[in-house]
Amino acid sequence: MWKSFKPYALIAPQSLVFALFLIFPLVMIGVVSFWQFNGYAMAPDFSLDNYLGIFTSLVTVKTYLNTFKFLALVWVVTLLVGYPVAYFLAFHVPRLQWQILLFLLCTIPFWTSNIIRMISWLPLLGREGLVNQVLMNSGLIHQPLEFLLYSDFAVVLGMVHLYIIFMIAPIFNSLMRIDRTLITAAADLGAGGAAIFREIVLPLSAPGMAIGSIFIVTLVMGEFVTVRLMGGGQAASVGKLIQTQIGSLQYPLAAANAVVLLGVTLLIVVSILRVLDIRKEL
Amino acid sequence: MGNLSRRHMIRTGLAAGAFLTATRCAAPKGTPNNPATGPEVNANKAKDVTLRLIGTGVSQINEIRDKAQKDLGFKIEMRALSTEENNQIAITQPGQYDIFDGEYFSLPLVIPSGNLQAIDIKRVKNYDKIVSFFTNGSFKGMPVEKSQGTAPFKVQYLKGSDSKEFSPTPTEYATMIPFQYNADTLGYRPDLVGRKIESWGELFNPQFKGKTSILDIPQIGIMDAAMVAESLGLMKFGDKGNMTRAEIDKITGILKQQKAKGQFRAFWKTFDESVNLMSSGEVVLQSMWSPAVTAVQAKGIKCIYAPLKEGYRGWGGGIGLSKNLQGMQLDAAYEYMNWMLEGWVGAFLGRQGYYSAAPETARKYMSPEEWAYWYEGKSAAKDMVDPFGKTLAKAGAKRDGGSFETRFGNIVCWNSTMKENTYLVQKWNEFIAS
Numbered sequence: 001m002w003k004s005f006k007p008y009a010l011i012a013p014q015s016l017v018f019a020l021f022l023i024f025p026l027v028m029i030g031v032v033s034f035w036q037f038n039g040y041a042m043a044p045d046f047s048l049d050n051y052l053g054i055f056t057s058l059v060t061v062k063t064y065l066n067t068f069k070f071l072a073l074v075w076v077v078t079l080l081v082g083y084p085v086a087y088f089l090a091f092h093v094p095r096l097q098w099q100i101l102l103f104l105l106c107t108i109p110f111w112t113s114n115i116i117r118m119i120s121w122l123p124l125l126g127r128e129g130l131v132n133q134v135l136m137n138s139g140l141i142h143q144p145l146e147f148l149l150y151s152d153f154a155v156v157l158g159m160v161h162l163y164i165i166f167m168i169a170p171i172f173n174s175l176m177r178i179d180r181t182l183i184t185a186a187a188d189l190g191a192g193g194a195a196i197f198r199e200i201v202l203p204l205s206a207p208g209m210a211i212g213s214i215f216i217v218t219l220v221m222g223e224f225v226t227v228r229l230m231g232g233g234q235a236a237s238v239g240k241l242i243q244t245q246i247g248s249l250q251y252p253l254a255a256a257n258a259v260v261l262l263g264v265t266l267l268i269v270v271s272i273l274r275v276l277d278i279r280k281e282l
Numbered sequence: 283m284g285n286l287s288r289r290h291m292i293r294t295g296l297a298a299g300a301f302l303t304a305t306r307c308a309a310p311k312g313t314p315n316n317p318a319t320g321p322e323v324n325a326n327k328a329k330d331v332t333l334r335l336i337g338t339g340v341s342q343i344n345e346i347r348d349k350a351q352k353d354l355g356f357k358i359e360m361r362a363l364s365t366e367e368n369n370q371i372a373i374t375q376p377g378q379y380d381i382f383d384g385e386y387f388s389l390p391l392v393i394p395s396g397n398l399q400a401i402d403i404k405r406v407k408n409y410d411k412i413v414s415f416f417t418n419g420s421f422k423g424m425p426v427e428k429s430q431g432t433a434p435f436k437v438q439y440l441k442g443s444d445s446k447e448f449s450p451t452p453t454e455y456a457t458m459i460p461f462q463y464n465a466d467t468l469g470y471r472p473d474l475v476g477r478k479i480e481s482w483g484e485l486f487n488p489q490f491k492g493k494t495s496i497l498d499i500p501q502i503g504i505m506d507a508a509m510v511a512e513s514l515g516l517m518k519f520g521d522k523g524n525m526t527r528a529e530i531d532k533i534t535g536i537l538k539q540q541k542a543k544g545q546f547r548a549f550w551k552t553f554d555e556s557v558n559l560m561s562s563g564e565v566v567l568q569s570m571w572s573p574a575v576t577a578v579q580a581k582g583i584k585c586i587y588a589p590l591k592e593g594y595r596g597w598g599g600g601i602g603l604s605k606n607l608q609g610m611q612l613d614a615a616y617e618y619m620n621w622m623l624e625g626w627v628g629a630f631l632g633r634q635g636y637y638s639a640a641p642e643t644a645r646k647y648m649s650p651e652e653w654a655y656w657y658e659g660k661s662a663a664k665d666m667v668d669p670f671g672k673t674l675a676k677a678g679a680k681r682d683g684g685s686f687e688t689r690f691g692n693i694v695c696w697n698s699t700m701k702e703n704t705y706l707v708q709k710w711n712e713f714i715a716s
Contacts, residue, residue, distance in 0.1 A: 037704065041373065041395055059712045066715070115554065122562050146492055149564070150548045229555075232548025233498045234541065236715035244714070247366035248500065248707040249373060249391065 026262075033255035042252050050256035059241075064264070067237045070227070071220045073156045074163065078216055079209065081160070082167035086208075087201075089168075090175035103172065106165045118229040121158070125149040150232030158230035159220060166215035174208030175201070210276045214269050221265045331614045332357040336372065337383030338365055339553065340573060340636075341461060341599055345669060346627060354621055356614050364552065365499060372397060381615055382458075382602045387432040387501055387697040389457055389602075393446055398602040400443045400455035405616045408623040409459075411640040415690070416460045416598070418452055424691030425593060431505060431523025431698035434460060434598045458600030459619050460639035462631045465594035465689045469570035472584050474563060479588045482506075483513035485567060491545055495559055495568035498549035500710040502697045504530075505595050506569040507537055509695065513592050523698040527705055534709040538716045549714070553577075560585060569595075572635050575682075580672050589683035593694035600639070632656050633668050637686060659685030 036045040054060050085106070093099045109117070124130050125148040132144040147153050178201060186196045224239030238261050245254035335342065335358060342362035350358050361379075363371065369388045371378055376397040384392065392398060403409050415421040419435035426433075438456055439449040448457070470479050475490075485494050485506070497503040508522045517532050519525060525533070540546065547565045550556045557577045559565040570587065578585040601622070607615050621627070628644025631637075633652060638644040645653055651663040659681055666675040675681070683689045700706060 053708075059708075059715050063715045118555075119558060122558060122564070126562050126564055128563055228498075228551070232495075232546075233551065233714070234546065234549060236711075241711055241715065244500075244707065244711055246370075248703070249370060250704065250707060 029255045029258055032252055033259050035252040035255075037250050037252045041249075050253050051260075053253065054256055054260055063236045063238055063241050066235065067221060067239075069152070070155060070159065070223070070237060071217065074159045074220050075213060075216050077156065077160045078164045078167040078212070082164050082212065083171055083205075083209070085164075086168045086171035086175055086205075089172050103168075106168055109162050110165070114225050114229060117158075117162075121149065121154070121230070125154065150230070150234060152231070152235060154230040154232075155227055155235050158226040159223060162226060163216060163219050166219065167209075167212035170211035170215070171205055171208035174205045178204045206276055207278050210272055210278055213272055217268050217272070218265055221261060221268070330356075331611055332359060333380045333611070333614055333618060334359045334361070334378070335381045335383055335601075336361045336363060336368055336379040337601075338363060338368055338385075338599070340571075341383050343630075346630060349626065349630075350618060350621060353626075354614070354617055358618070376604060376606060380604050380607055380611060381618065382604060383461060384458075384599060384602070385697060386434040386437055386458070386598045386600065387699050389437040389448075390432060390699040391703075392602075393437070393440075393448070393457060396446055397605055398457065399605045399607065400440045400445070401457070401459060401603055401619075402443075403454050403456050406456075406459060406623070407620045408640050408643055409456075411623070411642050412460060413637075413639065413641065413690075416639065421691055422687065424687070426596070426691050426693045429596065429693050429695055430519075430521050431596075431696035433523075433596070433696045434463070434600070458602040459623065460598055460600040461622065461627075462636040462638065463596065463598030464572050464636055465596050465683070465693050466569070466571060467590055467594050467683070468567060468588050469560065469575045469578070469585055470567040470588060471560065471563065472586050474566040479567060479586070480591055481513050482509040482590050482592050485510045485569070486514060486540055486545060488545075490567050491543070492547055493564075493566045494546055495548050495550055495556070495565045496546065497556075497569055498551045498714065500707050501699055501703070502595075502597075503549075503569075504533065504706060504710065505695050505698060507533055509592055509595060511536055522695050524700050525702060525706070527702055530702060530706055530709050534713045537713045541713065541716060571597075576635055576668075576674055579674065587682040589689070589692075593692040594683075594689065596690075596693035596696045598696070630669050633666070635674070635681075637690065641686065655679075655681060657686045659683075659688065 032042065033050055034046050034048070035042045036047050036049070037043075089099055089102055093102060112120075122129065126132070127144045127146065127149075129148070131148060132141075135141045136144065182200055183196055186200055191199065222239045223237060224243045227235050227237040227240050228243075238257065242254045242257045242261070245251075245257065333356065337360070339362040342360040344360070347358050347360050365385065365388075368382075368384050369391060372382050372384060372388065372392045373395045376395075382392065382398060409417070413421070415426060416434050416438060419427065419433075421427055436450070437448050438458070439451070439453045440455040440457055441447045441449045441453065443455050445455070449455075468479060468482065468485065474493075484490070485496070496506050504525075505522065508519060508525075511517050511533055512519065512522070516536055517529070519529055548555075548559060550559060550568075553571060553574050556568065556570055556574045559568065560570070560574070560578045561581050561583050572587060575585050575587045601619065603612070603615050623640050623643060625640070625643035625646050628638025628640060629647030629652075632641075632644050632648055633656070635656065637657075641657060645657075648656070652666065654660040655662040655666055655675065661680045662675050662677050664677050665673050666679075668674050
């Protein structure tokens with residue numbers, strides 16, 4: 001009897017934690033999203049007003065479009081920059097110690113707080129910042145470039161800087177698992193560098209790219225701190241919208257927005273998983 | 283469990299019950315497991331009292347806490363929060379605090395939640411010394427008497443001890459005792475602006491395109507925007523502090539237009555952000571809070587807190603009592619209030635440029651030079667040093683805007699929670715997303 005019971009006992013603590021701290025709060029958010037808000041407090045109710053408001057408002061559309069724009073840009077850039085970095089780490093750095101060391105270097109953006117990071121962007125990208133000074137002194141421009149900071153460009157830069165490790169890590173991992181004899185065999189059979197990459201490396205690193213993409217999607221879709229700090233408060237994202245609503249105590253509306261956001265994000269993740277069956281590939 | 287009989291269950295249950303009862307009796311009276319039944323009177327107990335305060339960063343200061351603990355003999359815990367978090371906790375987590383230190387404009391949200399109890403004015407010693415505008419709405423016939431928005435006086439009194447409604451006339455039950463307040467206006471960098479700024483309208487001046495900023499807190503930012511729009515004659519308000527939906531539509535429309543034109547460099551939400559924007563030169567003209575101006579000046583950068591012809595936007599913070607306070611703790615809270623109005627705190631705040639609720643009592647603790655500079659608007663007879671040892675003004679300097687009377691008296695609007703607050707937040711989000 002104990003034998004058949006044992007696996008359940010083993011997963012019980014984790015399931016309990018999950019149920020208590022993930023499932024239950026999510027259900028609560030779902031419940032609250034149907035409640036009403038009277039200006040200072042929320043009242044239990046079953047009203048579709050919050051959702052009606054979201055789906056009929058042009059702001060929602062605009063904000064989601066803006067968030068998707070950030071997502072697309074960050075995804076493309078992290079993939080284009082992250083892949084070569086991971087490739088370099090996996091194939092061109094010979095020793096494991098060096099691989100680990102260089103990999104750790106990529107995590108540096110996480111060592112500082114948001115405030116510190118924000119302040120340190122100022123002297124680099126600001127109107128009187130380093131980049132502008134160099135460009136002006138070299139005579140390339142005559143007016144400081146304003147778009148470097150407090151713009152969509154800055155938001156994407158900030159997010160790429162912060163999240164690229166989530167793309168590098170899974171790709172690096174899947175590249176490391178590629179059986180090197182496959183590459184040797186392909187080379188023996190006369191395949192060139194491009195063919196080896198196309199036929200062996202790229203398909204076998206696809207799960208890594210998919211996992212990285214899932215990370216990027218979930219992180220960027222809910223992002224509000226970088227959007228506010230790098231966008232100078234002028235850029236909109238769904239996360240920031242929710243944050244402003246919470247700040248004004250409009251919990252039901254924020255909850256409804258959160259439910260919609262969760263749905264949209266899951267939809268994107270599911271579509272990534274449909275393109276690629278990660279389980280099969282691993 | 284299947285073969286456990288009902289009788290067995292009952293027997294075990296009874297035994298457990300008996301065991302509990304027995305241990306409870308055995309435990310000494312007054313322990314957590316066995317609280318004493320009657321009320322206990324013990325004067326020395328004050329030492330065991332702890333008051334938990336919540337408030338914003340500007341008011342939760344360790345030096346004040348330490349001095350209060352020393353003078354009063356009980357423990358005080360302070361928690362510094364952002365304006366938004368402070369309101370959230372005040373409304374949704376009443377068990378987390380004993381004293382709420384918040385802004386007057388949050389009262390229309392906090393009071394209906396029923397989480398604060400009325401303050402019995404008879405128990406507040408220096409209540410009559412509090413600046414008259416807070417207690418009866420008068421201030422030497424100056425413009426502040428007609429100011430719009432959530433002016434402290436409008437939310438100072440409750441209709442009864444258990445009421446959740448504000449009384450327009452003085453009663454014996456107060457919502458908060460004012461703690462610190464000030465007159466806010468635009469701050470600018472004279473070196474980068476190159477001339478004097480004398481009107482709110484300048485914020486939309488194309489000359490400063492891409493170099494201005496406003497606050498991204500709807501209830502405060504909207505007031506600044508309204509001051510600007512009114513000053514430029516872009517629109518008129520029936521009551522800025524209580525806009526109609528049409529007025530909110532129009533003012534956010536104007537803001538969107540300005541944003542699309544690239545008038546703003548950034549919006550700020552916290553004190554530090556505004557300091558960074560200003561000291562780095564990214565922004566040369568913006569709405570600011572007075573300690574932020576001081577912080578910029580403390581970096582050796584010239585920054586003027588401009589007295590503007592249209593008047594100031596006022597803000598005020600005070601402390602209110604949690605409904606959970608009773609008995610000894612409630613007594614301690616009143617003691618803390620009385621201590622706060624006694625003068626030491628007022629002087630401490632005064633040296634940072636804030637105004638004290640009862641300036642008369644604060645004066646005792648300030649040097650004549652300090653009083654002359656901060657309250658009378660006279661030039662500093664010596665260097666003005668804040669409580670943390672930083673020099674805020676060199677000898678000979680004058681406070682921007684002048685005396686307490688001219689600054690406070692010329693407040694024309696206050697940070698506001700309007701009837702249409704929900705709608706305002708919605709439109710504000712539209713503006714940010716535009």
